[in-house]
């Protein structure tokens with residue numbers, strides 16, 4: 711312990727370069743971008759229709775992530791190209807696309823179904839809140855609200871929370887900004903115990919990624935509020951409530967969960 715999150719490639723690379731001894735503590739989970747790409751790749755690789763996977767992402771660290779050899783499947787990274795949200799906006803403007811004139815179209819299933827837990831990944835503390843929703847044995851609405859009041863929300867660079875879990879207390883830290891990550895690591899090295907640490911390289915999380923459109927400081931808070939509002943509108947809040955994803959565990963992911971959804975960053979630290 712502690713277990714560090716692995717969804718931010720800039721944090722993973724920072725850890726590799728500066729604290730390789732901690733890599734064994736980094737979750738083996740691939741990032742959301744790479745998990746999604748693995749599943750799409752497996753679903754469509756035998757299809758007659760060719761697919762080209764473009765990920766629209768909040769930062770350029772995701773471009774680097776798409777080149778990492780850990781994620782290679784069948785000889786290539788399942789993400790073919792990464793563009794940032796700013797680049798996408800620029801491309802839309804340059805090509806003269808007028809959104810109001812576009813005919814709306816549903817997302818292909820099973821990929822169009824999502825839960826609130828996924829929506830809040832973009833704001834600092836969101837990954838932790840999603841994990842707590844998943845592991846909490848109390849699935850009531852009151853328990854859901856209680857998790858959000860335990861100190862996981864807010865734009866502070868370092869947040870700490872103690873969450874009851876069974877007969878023990880989980881000590882959690884949530885950091886955003888690599889300077890804050892460095893300060894927390896020093897604390898851990900001095901003997902302070904945490905069970906779980908979420909790290910996002912960008913202050914405030916992906917809502918403030920360097921590939922996102924520029925925003926004034928209060929806009930950052932508004933983006934976070936927007937994600938929480940979107941979460942409120944989701945009829946399903948916990949990852950395990952996404953039945954289409956749960957079905958995948960008996961389909962495309964059967965006996966291949968580790969191969970397709972996980973990796974092993976610790977190998978690089980050896």
Ligand code: SF4
Pocket residue numbers: 717718719720721768769770771772910911912915916917918919920
């Ligand atoms: S926190 Fe920043 S660097 Fe990390 S994945 Fe999000 S936008 Fe990219």
